[in-house]
Amino acid sequence: MIDTDGARQETTRSSDVEHVVNVQLSTDHGDFLAAGYLDRIRGDEQMALVYGDIEADDVLTRVHSECLTGDAFGSRHCECGEQLSAALRAIVTEGRGVLIYLQGHEGRGIGLLAKLQAMRLQAEGMDTVEANLALGLPDDARDYRVAADILHHLGVRSIRLLSNNPRKREALQRHGIGISEQVPLLIPPREENLFYLRTKRERLGHHLPHLDRTADRS
Numbered sequence: 001m002i003d004t005d006g007a008r009q010e011t012t013r014s015s016d017v018e019h020v021v022n023v024q025l026s027t028d029h030g031d032f033l034a035a036g037y038l039d040r041i042r043g044d045e046q047m048a049l050v051y052g053d054i055e056a057d058d059v060l061t062r063v064h065s066e067c068l069t070g071d072a073f074g075s076r077h078c079e080c081g082e083q084l085s086a087a088l089r090a091i092v093t094e095g096r097g098v099l100i101y102l103q104g105h106e107g108r109g110i111g112l113l114a115k116l117q118a119m120r121l122q123a124e125g126m127d128t129v130e131a132n133l134a135l136g137l138p139d140d141a142r143d144y145r146v147a148a149d150i151l152h153h154l155g156v157r158s159i160r161l162l163s164n165n166p167r168k169r170e171a172l173q174r175h176g177i178g179i180s181e182q183v184p185l186l187i188p189p190r191e192e193n194l195f196y197l198r199t200k201r202e203r204l205g206h207h208l209p210h211l212d213r214t215a216d217r218s
Helices: 068-072 080-094 112-123 128-134 145-154 166-174 194-204 210-217
Strands: 017-026 031-039 045-051 059-065 097-102 158-162 178-183
Touching: 017 145, 031 145, 045 080, 045 145, 059 080, 068 080, 068 112, 080 097, 097 145, 112 128, 128 194, 145 166, 158 166, 166 178, 194 210
Parallel strands: 059 097, 059 158, 158 178
Antiparallel strands: 017 031, 031 045, 045 097
């Protein structure tokens, strides 16, 4: 776990991540402690942004899958970049919380190039699940083991999970993370991503009730 001045404290729990570095990170949303980790199994480099005192129960937490097109380039094909910003704002407003940014999760775990290929298939009429499957890939290949290891290392006892995805909640619970609440992270849809979001709801089980309100207004 990490104490208030960012120093490493040893934990007896077995972990597949190595804690490498802590550094203060000033952002547009607030000042965070950035904790860097190495996944010993996959070799991925991971980061957690920590705000306030998190060694407690029911810590507001976002486990965010990397999305280069959405997070960095503001793609309108998804809501990822807006979710990332909204989660950071929510954590700062709360006064404490964690955001784990997971590398290796691009395109729900299929990788950047395959994701771009899937986007091309979607432009030709497939939905996001059909496109992955047409490439011979899973609809969702993400693994949340590392996120759980990081949360254990940080000393978080239980979380309120900022997510619309029930699979994410179930996966974290399987890895020993206590979840007291799943907090919606709903972003107003755009014309460009409405079909994508409806597919996430209907085929991947995401909780997106605001799409019904969008349909009522159309």
